[in-house]
Amino acid sequence: MVDERSLIQRLQRGDPSAFREAFEQHKDRLYRLALNLLHDPDEAEDAVQEAFISLTRGIADFEGRSQLGTWLYRVTYNAALQRLRRARTTQGIVSDDSAAAERFKDPGAGPEERLDAAELRRRLDAAMATLPDSLRMAFFLRDVEGLSTLEAAETLGVTETALKVRLHRARLALREQITDAPLPGTTTAAGMSCEEAVSHVSDYLDGTLADDMRARVEAHVERCEHCRITVDSTRDTVALAGERRAVVLPAPRSTRLFSRLQAILAARASEA
Numbered sequence: 001m002v003d004e005r006s007l008i009q010r011l012q013r014g015d016p017s018a019f020r021e022a023f024e025q026h027k028d029r030l031y032r033l034a035l036n037l038l039h040d041p042d043e044a045e046d047a048v049q050e051a052f053i054s055l056t057r058g059i060a061d062f063e064g065r066s067q068l069g070t071w072l073y074r075v076t077y078n079a080a081l082q083r084l085r086r087a088r089t090t091q092g093i094v095s096d097d098s099a100a101a102e103r104f105k106d107p108g109a110g111p112e113e114r115l116d117a118a119e120l121r122r123r124l125d126a127a128m129a130t131l132p133d134s135l136r137m138a139f140f141l142r143d144v145e146g147l148s149t150l151e152a153a154e155t156l157g158v159t160e161t162a163l164k165v166r167l168h169r170a171r172l173a174l175r176e177q178i179t180d181a182p183l184p185g186t187t188t189a190a191g192m193s194c195e196e197a198v199s200h201v202s203d204y205l206d207g208t209l210a211d212d213m214r215a216r217v218e219a220h221v222e223r224c225e226h227c228r229i230t231v232d233s234t235r236d237t238v239a240l241a242g243e244r245r246a247v248v249l250p251a252p253r254s255t256r257l258f259s260r261l262q263a264i265l266a267a268r269a270s271e272a
């Protein structure tokens with residue numbers, strides 16, 4: 001990207017308007033990422049601050065090999081993870097996850113009840129909180145943020161294959177919690193077991209299955225109501241996740257954070 005390369009060059013020259021641009025361009029995604037791991041707006045804001053400070057430190061060595069966005073993502077992810085680990089050691093418990101799980105088990109909503117959008121969002125957030133970090137991040141980067149498999153894999157420092165495995169497991173686990181759809185079937189239809197059909201759901205939805213396999217999965221799904229429901233409810237879960245992209249760094253936080261960053265950078269410049 002030409003724009004990105006010139007932004008990086010301006011950042012390397014210490015152009016203040018470039019820093020503002022990079023901040024505006026990336027703050028919301030970074031905030032969502034940190035918030036997703038930390039579940040605490042203040043902590044998330046601090047992680048974003050760390051990322052932008054790292055940017056000014058690391059920009060001189062920036063080769064532009066990975067995109068600026070991916071790089072910032074990676075730094076924010078690591079900063080948030082560190083905070084999370086610190087919090088877990090000092091508190092000695094994983095209170096957040098279990099609390100979220102408890103909330104999710106709220107018996108108020110019976111299966112008969114129509115789920116409105118807000119309720120579905122609440123369910124998604126609660127269900128995501130119960131996933132292990134590795135699965136949650138794969139799901140978050142791909143389905144909430146809409147990154148490509150490669151970008152998500154690079155951010156997390158894993159192979160694309162590992163990323164896909166995590167994504168698949170995360171999607172199925174979430175769809176089970178969020179939708180009231182029944183568990184996948186356990187029979188065989190059109191020469192394919194439900195177990196095998198379900199193992200391809202994620203690739204099927206992403207359109208990455210080879211043609212012959214895609215045809216076999218489709219033949220199974222056509223004849224197997226259980227698997228049809230599994231495919232549909234997983235698709236719904238992915239669509240629901242995409243709606244979470246609307247979360248942004250609230251304006252008062254954004255203003256405060258930017259002035260804090262400017263103060264930190266000014267102090268550093270006067271030290272040098």
Ligand SMILES: [Zn+2]
Nearest residue numbers: 185194224227
């Ligand atoms: Zn089936």
